[in-house]
Amino acid sequence: MIRTVLVMAAVAIGVSAVVAQTDPIAQRKDMMKQTNKYAKAVNAMVRGEAPFTSETVAAAYATWDKTASEYGKLFPENSKTGGKTRAKAAIWEKRKDFDAKLAAFGKAVADGKPKAGTLDGLKASWAAIGKACDNCHEPYRMPKK
Numbered sequence: 001m002i003r004t005v006l007v008m009a010a011v012a013i014g015v016s017a018v019v020a021q022t023d024p025i026a027q028r029k030d031m032m033k034q035t036n037k038y039a040k041a042v043n044a045m046v047r048g049e050a051p052f053t054s055e056t057v058a059a060a061y062a063t064w065d066k067t068a069s070e071y072g073k074l075f076p077e078n079s080k081t082g083g084k085t086r087a088k089a090a091i092w093e094k095r096k097d098f099d100a101k102l103a104a105f106g107k108a109v110a111d112g113k114p115k116a117g118t119l120d121g122l123k124a125s126w127a128a129i130g131k132a133c134d135n136c137h138e139p140y141r142m143p144k145k
């Protein structure tokens, strides 16, 4: 009996993991939440509201790097609407430009990473990255409802 319950629980977990993987809207929202979590952490360091912590900085750049390389895959044709998405239709209409904005973000992360070992370096690096976030959100993300 206990065994059956455990097996059923395992199946349920397996199923929800598959659903998450095949739901690009949920996945891209989640990826942006992670991206934002580290943006907030780095922003707090840059403003002197939190101590400079190299582990957090490293985790931030690793997360942003992953976003830069994987985010573009999460916009298939069938994900234009639904799931409370804030993605604008312009993403699919101007796909090349959207990809360019993502590439620019990736470049800011790659260029900024070697500078981010000190607080002064992090400030300059973060300024460029933050700008790349805004440059994409402005044309491609709907305002919060």
Ligand code: HEC
Binding pocket: 025, 028, 029, 030, 032, 033, 035, 036, 039, 064, 084, 085, 086, 087, 088, 098, 101, 102, 103, 105, 129, 130, 132, 133, 134, 136, 137, 140, 141, 142
């Ligand atoms: C290449 C474009 C692009 C870049 C670069 C980008 N974003 Fe986004 N972001 C989007 C889009 C599009 C959405 C809306 C996705 C959706 O709702 O389906 C979004 C959504 C978000 C959200 C809302 C997530 C939620 O709860 O649904 C946050 C927060 C966010 N981005 C933060 C950031 C931060 C911080 C950066 C930079 C460090 C960044 N983004 C860089 C395109 C981008």
